Amino acid sequence: MKLASFPIFLALLLPAQSRFDQIKISNLTCCEKQPYSYRSVMREVGAYRQKKRSNSYYLSIWPKSSESSSGFGMSTDPSAELCIEFQKWVRRSNQAIYLETSAGSGIYMWDGKKLKGEWHIAGKSNPFLSSSGRLLLVNIRSRLGKGHVFSMLRSPNSDISQIKKEALAYVKTFSSDESIVYIRTDPWHWLDGCGQVGPQTWERAKDISAEQVSDVQWRCIIEAGSDSIDCHEMKGLIR
Numbered sequence: 001m002k003l004a005s006f007p008i009f010l011a012l013l014l015p016a017q018s019r020f021d022q023i024k025i026s027n028l029t030c031c032e033k034q035p036y037s038y039r040s041v042m043r044e045v046g047a048y049r050q051k052k053r054s055n056s057y058y059l060s061i062w063p064k065s066s067e068s069s070s071g072f073g074m075s076t077d078p079s080a081e082l083c084i085e086f087q088k089w090v091r092r093s094n095q096a097i098y099l100e101t102s103a104g105s106g107i108y109m110w111d112g113k114k115l116k117g118e119w120h121i122a123g124k125s126n127p128f129l130s131s132s133g134r135l136l137l138v139n140i141r142s143r144l145g146k147g148h149v150f151s152m153l154r155s156p157n158s159d160i161s162q163i164k165k166e167a168l169a170y171v172k173t174f175s176s177d178e179s180i181v182y183i184r185t186d187p188w189h190w191l192d193g194c195g196q197v198g199p200q201t202w203e204r205a206k207d208i209s210a211e212q213v214s215d216v217q218w219r220c221i222i223e224a225g226s227d228s229i230d231c232h233e234m235k236g237l238i239r
Contacts, residue, residue: 023174024054025142030096032064038109038120041096045107056174057105058140059098060198080210080238083194087187088207090197091115097198099127099137101173110199117203127173128200130166134158136204137170138187139196147178147224151195153204156185160231164220168229171222181220181229189213191236213238 030036030044041061048059078086093112099105104123111117119126128137130152138151150171154163163183171179182190186208187201215238220231 022054022177023056023058023140023142023148024048024052025058025140025148026052026060028059028061029064030061036063036094038107038118041098041107041109045098055102057098057100061096061098063094078189078194080189080213083189084207084210084213086194087197087202091199091202095199097128097200101127103127103173108198108200110202117199130170132162132166135163135166135170135183136201137198138201139198140174141196143178143180147180148175150179150181151187151190151197152181152183153187153201154183154185160218163218164229164231167220167231168222168227176225178224179222181218181222181231183218183220183231184216185214186212189215189238191217191234 026048028044028048031040034040044061045057045059049057091110091112095110095112096107098107104121104125104127106119106121106123106127108128109118109120121127126133129135134155136153138153140151141149143149150167152167152170167181167183171181184190187197187205188194188208216233216235218231219234220229222229
């Protein structure tokens with residue numbers, strides 16, 4: 001009787017373990033009754049982690065007051081100028097990004113009034129950066145059960161063959177799910193639009209003109225459980 005019930009018990013455990021291994025990605029609001037600060041944000045992160053157990057987290061935390069902020073008019077085919085103006089608008093609000101992987105954890109706090117950010121890193125290395133620091137994580141989004149999309153910035157003069165190896169190693173610290181990795185030299189205009197850019201990019205990418213926005217990015221695919229990465233250059237028209 002006990003042996004017969006064991007396979008059923010094991011089958012019940014496996015889906016839960018699969019869900020546990022996923023990256024938890026979420027937008028949170030914070031600090032309705034207390035000031036928006038590192039401590040209050042980390043309390044919100046801690047509460048979320050208790051409810052949503054996982055190996056990796058990518059959490060964007062906004063002040064409660066920002067929920068009532070007016071939207072920004074976006075186009076389905078935005079220009080580089082519009083993307084730059086959009087990011088300038090977003091930067092005027094406070095925001096925090098919490099990242100946790102098998103390589104460590106950290107949070108980036110952005111002050112929209114001072115236009116200044118602050119790192120809080122737990123451990124020896126910044127989890128937003130690849131091993132050499134030549135790749136910076138911009139954003140992670142889910143592909144509706146088909147893995148994840150990673151957007152990353154690279155140093156303009158970096159060798160792409162080395163960057164590909166670093167991107168593979170970096171994504172492996174999150175999950176073995178199928179992943180798509182987009183790599184650019186600036187964050188302002190992705191081939192599918194403005195995209196979501198976390199505040200951790202604003203230190204590295206200073207204000208530039210629309211003429212300096214690149215129309216080239218690399219699109220890389222990492223198959224589930226694979227130790228190889230397949231990349232090709234994409235060039236699109238920026239209007």
